[in-house]
Amino acid sequence: MSSKVNGDLEQKELKVTSTKWMELKNRIGRGWFRFRKNPISLVGGGMVLLVIILAVFAPYVTPFPTHAGKVTNFEKIFQPPGKEHWFGTDEVGRDVFSRVIFGYRISLLMALVVLGISVPFGVALGLIAGYVGGIVETIIMRITDVFLSLPALVMALAIGAAFTPTIGKAMLAVSAIWWTWHCRLVHSLTRSIKTEDFVLASQICGDSPLRIIFKDILPNCASAILVKITLDAGFVILVGAGLSFLGLGVQPPKPGLGTMIAYGAAHLPTQWWLTVFPSLAIFFLIFGFNLLGDGLRDMLDVEGEGI
Amino acid sequence: MNEALLVVENVVKHFPIRTGIFQRKVGEVKAVEDVSFTVESGEIFGLVGESGSGKSTVGKMILRIYRPTEGTIKYKGRDLSSTSQENQRFFTKEMQMVFQDPKSSLNPRRSILSTLEDPLIVHGIAKSRRQRKDIVAELLQKVELSPGYMYKYPSSLSGGQRQRIAIARALAVNPSFIVLDEPTSALDVSVQAKIIRLLQVLQKNMHLSYLFISHDLSLVRTIASHTAVMYLGFLFEYATTEELFRYPLNPYTRTLISAVPAVTKEEKEIKPENQSRGGDTPSPVNPPSGCVFHPRCILSDNTCSEQLPMLEEISPGHYVRCHHVSKNIVIAEQYKKNLARNE
Numbered sequence: 001m002s003s004k005v006n007g008d009l010e011q012k013e014l015k016v017t018s019t020k021w022m023e024l025k026n027r028i029g030r031g032w033f034r035f036r037k038n039p040i041s042l043v044g045g046g047m048v049l050l051v052i053i054l055a056v057f058a059p060y061v062t063p064f065p066t067h068a069g070k071v072t073n074f075e076k077i078f079q080p081p082g083k084e085h086w087f088g089t090d091e092v093g094r095d096v097f098s099r100v101i102f103g104y105r106i107s108l109l110m111a112l113v114v115l116g117i118s119v120p121f122g123v124a125l126g127l128i129a130g131y132v133g134g135i136v137e138t139i140i141m142r143i144t145d146v147f148l149s150l151p152a153l154v155m156a157l158a159i160g161a162a163f164t165p166t167i168g169k170a171m172l173a174v175s176a177i178w179w180t181w182h183c184r185l186v187h188s189l190t191r192s193i194k195t196e197d198f199v200l201a202s203q204i205c206g207d208s209p210l211r212i213i214f215k216d217i218l219p220n221c222a223s224a225i226l227v228k229i230t231l232d233a234g235f236v237i238l239v240g241a242g243l244s245f246l247g248l249g250v251q252p253p254k255p256g257l258g259t260m261i262a263y264g265a266a267h268l269p270t271q272w273w274l275t276v277f278p279s280l281a282i283f284f285l286i287f288g289f290n291l292l293g294d295g296l297r298d299m300l301d302v303e304g305e306g307i
Numbered sequence: 308m309n310e311a312l313l314v315v316e317n318v319v320k321h322f323p324i325r326t327g328i329f330q331r332k333v334g335e336v337k338a339v340e341d342v343s344f345t346v347e348s349g350e351i352f353g354l355v356g357e358s359g360s361g362k363s364t365v366g367k368m369i370l371r372i373y374r375p376t377e378g379t380i381k382y383k384g385r386d387l388s389s390t391s392q393e394n395q396r397f398f399t400k401e402m403q404m405v406f407q408d409p410k411s412s413l414n415p416r417r418s419i420l421s422t423l424e425d426p427l428i429v430h431g432i433a434k435s436r437r438q439r440k441d442i443v444a445e446l447l448q449k450v451e452l453s454p455g456y457m458y459k460y461p462s463s464l465s466g467g468q469r470q471r472i473a474i475a476r477a478l479a480v481n482p483s484f485i486v487l488d489e490p491t492s493a494l495d496v497s498v499q500a501k502i503i504r505l506l507q508v509l510q511k512n513m514h515l516s517y518l519f520i521s522h523d524l525s526l527v528r529t530i531a532s533h534t535a536v537m538y539l540g541f542l543f544e545y546a547t548t549e550e551l552f553r554y555p556l557n558p559y560t561r562t563l564i565s566a567v568p569a570v571t572k573e574e575k576e577i578k579p580e581n582q583s584r585g586g587d588t589p590s591p592v593n594p595p596s597g598c599v600f601h602p603r604c605i606l607s608d609n610t611c612s613e614q615l616p617m618l619e620e621i622s623p624g625h626y627v628r629c630h631h632v633s634k635n636i637v638i639a640e641q642y643k644k645n646l647a648r649n650e
Contacts, residue, residue, distance in 0.1 A: 023418070023458040138330075197412035198422075201476060204370050205426040206399030215425070219416035 034299045041295015047288030055104040067094040068102035070253045078271050088273035090264070096273060099255035100281045106256050107285065110171055110240040110249075111233040117175040119229060122182030123221075127213050129183070130190025141187065144180045152177040152239050160248035167240075167256070170249045174239055178232070185228055189221045223300035227293055234289035241282050257282050310384065312484060312516050313346040313369065318378035320364050320540075324592070337591045338364040339375075340540035340599075343618070346484075346533075351510065351517045353531030353548060355524060355563065359588055361540040362520045363407075366486040369518065370404050382484070400430060403477035407489040409469035413461040419472055420457040423447075426479040446475040450505060467498035474505070478513070486518045491526070503530065524567050528552050536560050539591055539599040542618055546625040554643050556627040556635045558582040559600050561642070573649055579642050582606065598630065606631050 035041060059065040063084075073093030081088045087096035129140040156173035163169055193199065194217065202212050241258035243249035250256025252263070257278045264274025320339040323332045339361040346352045356362045367373050369380060371387055380387040382402065385394055406412040413422060423446055424439045426432070433439040444454035450471040461469055470490060477485050487506065491499040507530060510517060521527050527534055528548055535545040536559065544557040555561045561579040569575045583603045589595055595602050601611035610630050618628045621636075629635055 020458045023460070027460070197406040197408060198414040200367075200372055201404065201406065201412060201473075202425065203372065204399065204402070204404050205429055205476075205480065206396065207425065207429055211429070215417070215421075216414050220414070222416075 031299065035295065038295045038298055040291050041299065044288050044291025044293070044295055047284060048292050051104055051285050051288065052108065054101050055108050058098075058101045058105055062095075062098035062101050064095040064098040065102075067098045068255050078267070081273050081277075087277040088271070090260075090274055091267065091271075096260075096277055099260060100257065100278055103250075103255045103257040103260060103278065103281065104285065106167065106250055106254065107237045107240060107282075110167070110174075111236045113171045114175045114178055114236045114240075115229055115232060117172075118178035119182050119225070121175075122179030123186045123218075123225060125179070126183040126186025127190055127217060127221075130187045131194055131209065131213055131217065133191075137187075140183070144183050144187075147177055148180045148184070150177060153242060156239075156243050156248060157246070160243070160246075165248040165251070167244075167250050167254075170240065170243045174236060174243075178236065181232070182225065182228065185224060186221055189224055190217055193217050193220050223296075227297045227300060230289060230296055231293035234286035234293070237282065237289075238286055310348075311345045312348040312383060313518070314379075314381045315345070315365070315369070316343050316379050316381070318342045318365065318368060318380060319376045320361070320368060320373060321376045334592055337540050337594055339368070340594075341618070342535075342537065342540070342542045343378075344533075344535050344542065344545055346516055346518060348483075349514055349516055350532045351519050351530050353527035353534040354518060354520045354537060355522060355527050355534060356537035357522065357588055359539075359591060360537040361591070362537050363488050365537070366404065366488050366518060366520050369486055370402055371398065396430075400480045401482050402484045402486070403480065403482040404486045404488060405470070405473050405477050405490045408493050409466050409473055410461075410493075412473045413469055415461050417460075418457070419443075419447075419459050419461070419464075422461075422472065423457075423476055423479055426476065430480055432480070442479075446479055449478060449509065450475045465498075466494050467502060470494060470498075470502055471505070474502075474509070478509070481513075483514070484516045484518070486520065488520045489522070490519075492521070492523065499526075506530075524563055536563065539588065539594055541599055541628060542626070543600070543628050544626065545618070550625055553646055554625075554639045555579065556621055556625065556632075556639050557629050558604050558606050558631075558635070561638070576645075576649075579638070598628075606634060 035045075054061055058068075062068075064071075071092075071094055073089075076085075076089050076093040077091055079085055079089040079093075085095050085097065087100060090096055090099070125140050125144070129137040152174045155177050156170050159169050159173040199212060199216050202216055207215075240249055241256070241261070244256035244258025245262045247259075247262065250259045252259055260278040261275050264271070264278065267274050318339055319341060322336040322338055324334040324336060325331060326333055342361070342365055344352070344354075354362045354365065364373065368375050369382075369387070374388065382398065385397065387398065389395075420440070420443055423443045424433075427439050427442060433442050440457070443457055447454050447456055452468065452471055452475075456464070456468070456472075461472070464472065470493075474490075490506070491502050494502060503526065506517070509515060519527060519531055531548045533546070534548045534551045536543045536551070536557065538559050544551060544555065544560045546554075551560065552564065555564055559582075562581055562583040565579050565581040569578055582605050584605055586603050589599070589602065595612070597610070597612045597614050598604070598607070598616050601607040604611065606629075608630075614630070616628050616630045618626050619632075621627050621632065627635070
């Protein structure tokens with residue numbers, strides 16, 4: 001019958017030959033082209049990638065991997081930056097450079113755990129609130145508002161004061177607040193996508209709400225969520241460093257960046273390298289994440305509340 | 308077939324306006340006030356009206372996106388408000404919709420294959436992936452696209468191609484009734500003609516019925532067999548297309564016809580008189596009293612502003628909502644004569 005339809009019409013479409021792989025290659029190629037056009041995001045991506053590689057291979061790339069733990073070397077305390085110790089040594093003679101790289105490990109782990117807990121949770125609640133609407137939406141969003149009014153740092157301080165402070169508890173405390181941002185973002189996106197005609201078309205076809213959420217709504221929120229995660233990673237690391245600085249995060253002798261700054265502060269200004277290098281390390285990583293996030297935002301053309 | 312396909316009876320739809328934290332109802336948008344019509348099997352039924360007249364809302368109620376505030380809609384004798392599983396499944400397989408804007412009617416993150424195979428999966432029409440691919444290829448051919456479009460994404464297609472995909476998606480479940488909500492108004496004129504032609508061919512070959520919602524009168528005139536005119540949620544006139552355009556018995560219908568651009572001098576001469584006093588469509592939140600068209604109508608008098616006229620059957624199959632039946636007949640007769648003289 002289809003050939004009959006074709007015969008009825010004088011119009012002939014161009015013959016299009018295209019395969020799945022060609023289309024996929026095209027799409028990836030276009031994305032890479034847009035990303036490449038923006039040198040800032042390339043620089044940011046490079047910075048983040050460098051830190052990740054250094055952190056993952058820390059035992060192999062650092063000159064003194066054992067210095068990340070309980071090592072003392074009193075003959076070499078407070079050595080200024082030099083050939084052997086690039087970032088100098090601390091009050092018990094440990095290599096600051098090695099400790100900074102191991103500190104990155106904990107910072108990145110913090111970002112990974114906090115976002116790994118809070119993003120799925122916040123996204124799921126945002127999708128439900130936005131799609132279901134009504135009383136469910138009101139309840140979820142009001143709860144979100146309550147959590148949003150509590151700063152992550154204060155929550156972590158409270159938990160740290162009530163229990164013995166560990167980095168694990170700090171991560172949980174920050175996660176308990178962080179999901180709200182993702183919930184709000186996804187909620188507002190869902191509300192606007194839900195009214196699009198393609199969602200109505202799926203509803204007309206009899207798709208289940210779950211199918212519509214996963215096939216129609218979530219993929220259209222994905223780029224906004226990705227950008228938000230990238231920008232968030234920097235902030236989570238900053239909060240983690242702040243907690244460690246206050247003594248509520250990483251506990252010595254583990255090499256937290258914030259912890260190192262706190263201990264180094266006692267030796268300012270003479271032994272300046274104890275604070276300056278960990279600070280620069282934090283600055284470098286967060287700056288990298290922010291540049292990458294900005295670049296991704298431009299590349300994916302994301303607009304949304306709270307990004 | 309004697310039984311009507313779709314019967315819409317006294318359908319009303321009001322949307323509440325809510326504000327504040329307690330979602331207090333502060334008013335209502337009276338989108339559809341009183342609409343009744345019947346679509347026969349195998350026909351193209353035209354529904355025309357200005358923007359905001361409630362024609363899209365009627366279409367969406369038929370597809371159960373909105374629930375009517377009052378009134379009933381019956382499809383093949385089954386009530387659309389029935390929530391039984393069997394009926395719900397029946398309706399989703401029988402009725403489909405093509406939207407106005409082909410940009411927003413296709414999910415930008417899904418390939419054409421994924422969009423088109425979705426109804427096949429949901430309705431269990433084809434189990435294996437290969438089977439689905441074959442059906443999708445066939446669907447693409449039905450809308451005159453080559454199967455190579457399967458792996459493309461909507462962003463790389465033109466407006467006309469996207470609209471074809473949207474039509475293919477509607478055809479996927481093998482429906483017998485499709486609501487076309489201004490399917491061509493977002494397209495170029497040359498593409499419009501092709502899409503309309505395609506829709507006509509499909510209608511004939513697949514024995515489809517359409518509810519064709521449009522504000523393009525000349526288009527409706529060429530393809531629809533029955534036409535209904537809506538204004539501010541009310542059905543104003545409803546007849547066979549031929550009758551409606553040759554013998555318009557409602558001042559609002561005549562105003563619409565007079566608004567169709569005329570090219571030649573003869574066409575301009577025989578146009579019915581514009582019977583509106585201008586002005587914009589009033590807000591459906593605060594519709595005028597009595598007949599909703601009275602503030603813009605040149606025939607209006609005191610009765611019009613006080614009493615709502617009923618939809619009356621003036622001649623067999625010709626329904627009109629207006630207080631001034633005799634005046635309308637005189638004007639319409641004159642118009643009919645003018646038309647006849649010119650032919």
